[in-house]
Amino acid sequence: MAGALVLAGCAALPAPPAVSAPVPPQWQAALPHQGSLSDLGQWWQLQGDPLLAELVAAAQAVSPTVASSRSRIEQARAARVAAGAALLPSLDASASLSRGRSQQASAEGLVPVVTTTQAGLQAAWELDLAGGNRAGLDAATQRLLGADARWHEARVSVAAETANQYYSLRACRELAGVTRLDADSRQETARISSLSREAGFTAPATDALARASAAEARGRSTRQAALCELDLKALVALSGLAEPDLRQKLAPAQVQQAQAAMFSVALIPAEVLAQRPDVFSAGRDVAAASADVGSAQAARYPALGLSGAIGLAGLRAGGSSVTLDTWTIGPLALSLPLFDGGRRAANADAAQARYAEAAALYRASVRQAVREVEEALVTLQSTGARQADAQAAVDGYTAAFTGTEALYNNGLASLLQLEDARRTLLAAQINRVTLAQERQAAGVALYRALGGGWTPALAPLQATADAP
Template sequence: MKLSNRFLLAACVPLVLSACATTAPPSQVVAPVPTSWQAPLPHQGSLQGLSDWWSQLDDPLLVELIEAAQGVSPGIAQARSRIEQARAAQATARSALLPAVDGQANASRGFNEQVAAIATTAQAGLQASWEIDLFGGNAAAQSAANQRLAGAEALWHEARVSVAAEVAQQTSSLRTCLEQLRVAERDAQSRAETSRLSDLSERAGFTAPATAALARASAAEAQARVSQQRMQCDVELKALVALTGLEEPALRTRLAASPARPAPDALFTVDVLPAQVLAQRPDVYSAERDVAAASADVGSAQAQRYPRLALSGSIGTAWVRTGGATTDLNTWTLGPLALSVPLFDGGRRAAQVDAAQARYDEAVALYRARVRQAVSEVEQALVRLQSTAERNTSARAAAAGYRTSFDATEARWRGGLASLVELEDARRTSLAAENAVIALQHERQAAWVALYRAAGGGWKP
C-alpha cells in the first residue's frame, strides 16, 4: 500500500467512528402525582418536625429503644453492606476510565548464551495500557455505578426509618396490651367480689343457686381473660426484645417505670403538595436512581457494539553481571495503538442491548408504581388520622356513660333492685367501651407512625 493511501485510511477512521453513536433512553422520567392530597390534612399545615420525630413524644424510653434497635437491625446492616458493595463497584467502574499500570521484576543466574558464560541477570519494568473511551461506554458504566451508590445510600435511610417505625409500633402495641391487662385485672377483681357476695347471699337463702353459679362463671371467665391478655403481653414483649436486643428483665423494669402516654393530637403536618413530600422518601429516590442507572446501562451496552481503541506502552531496565563486569540495558516502547472492530458475535451484543433496554423499562415501571404506592400510603395514613380524631370524643363519651350505667346498676343490684343478669350485661358493655378507648389510642398512634413512614421520615436526598 502506498504511503498516501495509508494516510487516507488513517484520516477516514475518525469519520467512520463518528458515525457510530450511543443513544440511551431518558435518565429521568415523569411519574404523575396528584396536585393535592385528597385526604384531610392535620391542621392544614406545612411539612415540619419529621426528623427525629420520636424525640417529640417526650418519651425517653422510646428513643432508647429505637437507638438500640437500629444498632442491631439486620436490615440496616444489610443496607450498609450494600453501600460498601456499591462503592466498590463505583471504584471499579471509575478505574476503567484510567490507564492501568503493572510492574514486573525477575532475576536469575545461569549460563547466558549472549556472553557465553555464567551470569546473573535481573529485569524490572512497567507496562501500561489504556482503553480510549471513544463512545462513552466506560463513562456510562461509571454513571450507572454512581447512581446505584446514591440509591443504596437512600435505602440505608429507608432501613433506619423502617426500624424506627417498627419499634414505635411495637412499643405502642405492648403498652396498649399492658393497659388492657390492667383493665382486665380490675374487671376480674370486680367480678370476683360479685361472686363472693352472691355466694354469701346464696348461703343465707336470698339468692337462687343458678344466680350464684352465674356469678361464679362470670368470675372464672374474667380470670381466663386476664390469663389470655397476660399471655398476649408476654408475646408482645418478647417481640420487642427481639427488635431491640435488650435484656427482657431490664426491659420489663423500664416499661413499668414508663407508662403509656396518650397519642398527641399533632406530631407534624404534611405539605399540600404531594410531590414535595414524595421527593423526600428514600425508596422513591432510590427507584429514581435505578432508572438513571438502567439508562446508563443501555448506553454502556450500545457502546460495546462499536469499535474499541486501546493504547499500550512499556518501560524497563535490565542488567547482566558476569566475570566482575556489569552490562545495563534500558528499553521503552509506545504502542501499539490497537483498534478492535466487532464483526460477528452471533447476536450477543445486540441481545445485551435488548436486555439492558428491558431492565430500563422495568425500572421505569417500578419507579412509577413506587410513586403511586407512596401517594396511597400517605392518603391512607391521613384518612386513619382523621377517623381516629373524629371517633375520639364519641368513644370517650360512650365509655364514661357505660361506666356510669354500670356503677348505677351495681348499686341497684346491691340493693336488690336489679338482677345479676342486668349487672353482668352492664359490666360487659362498660368493659368493651373502655377497651375500645384504649384500642383507639393505639390506632391513632399507629396512624402517626404510618404517616411518619409514608412521608419519608424526614430524610433529605
C-alpha cells in the first residue's frame, strides 16, 4: 500500500496547454443603436406582429431538432450520474434458498431434507488514486453544460428559420400584389391598343406588342402566386399548424412595417461571444476533452481497490439448525499495469488528439461568430441606408410612368416608351420589396449571431472546470 501511495504521488497528471482564441477589441461595423432598444430574448414579441411570435413558438414546439437536443440533455445528465457513481462505493445484496436430501443418513436410518438459506452484502470501492474517475465526472459535467447550450442553439436556429420563412412569405405576397397590378395595367393598355387598332389608329405590330406584354405580365403574376403557395406550405411544415388555420391567420391584409424594435450590441466582441451557445458549447467540449486526457492518462497508473462482505447462512436438517455467519474486509487489491502492448498509451495519445481537435474547433467557432456578427451588422446598415433611396426611386418612376401613360393616352408617346416606363417602375417596386426582406433577414441574422438572448447563467449546473 505504501508503494501504491508513492506511485500515486508520482502520478501528477500534466494538464493540456491552455486554449486561446483572440478576438478583436471592438466591432469594425456600425452598431444598430438607433431607435428603441429591446431585450434580445423577447425580440419576436416586440416586432408588432403577434402571428410571427405565435409561429416561432409553434415551430420550436414541434421541431425534431429541438426535441433531439432535449433528449441529448437527458442522456448527458444520465452519463454524469453514472460518472459520479464511479467515485462512490458500490453495494450489492444477494439471497438464496435451497432444499435437498443429504447423502448421509441419520442415526435412525432416515435421509433428512436439508434447507439452506443464505444472504449477504458485498461492497467494493475503487480508490481514485490517479484521479481518473474524477476526470470522468468533470468531462460528463462539461458535456451536460454543452448539451444544454446546444438545446438553446437549436431553439434559436428554429426561430430564425421560421422568421425568415415568414418574412419570405410576406414579401412574396407583396410582390404578388405588385405583379398583379402590373398585369392589370398592361391588360388595360392592350385593350385600349386593340380598340385603337380596330379604329385604324394603331399599327398591328404595336397592338401585338401590347398583347404580348400583357401575356408576359399575366405569366409573371401566376408564377409569383405559385411561389407564395410554396412559401406557405413550407411555413406549414415548419410550424406544424394546419394549413386552413394558417391561411385564415394570414388572410388580413399585412401592412409592411419597419422593424419595430432593434436590440443593442455590446461594444466589446468578447461580451457578445459569451452569449453564443455554440461558442459556449465548443468551450465545454474543450474542457471535456481535457478531462478525457486526464482520465486516459490515469489509466496508466496503479489502481487500488477495497472490498468487503457480510454473509448470513443457515442449515436446517432433521430438526436441527446450524448458523454460519461470516464477514470479511478485503482484499485491498493493488493493480499495477505492466504490459498491455501500448494500449493505454495509445488511448492517452488519442485523447490528446481529440483535445487538439476540440481546441481547433473552438477557435474556429470564435472566428465564425465574429464573422457572422460583422456580416449581419454590415448588411443591416447597408439595407437601412438604401431604404430611402429605394422609396425615392419608386416615387420617381411612378410619377414618370403616370406622365408617360397620360402622353400615350393622348397620342403623344409611343407604346415602346410606355412599356419602358412601366418596366423601370416594376423593377423599382420589386427592388423595394426585396430590400425590405433583406433588411428583415439581416435583423434575424444578427439575432442569431448574438445568441438569441441565451446566457450561460441559464445552464443547469456550474462547471467544475472552466474551459481555457
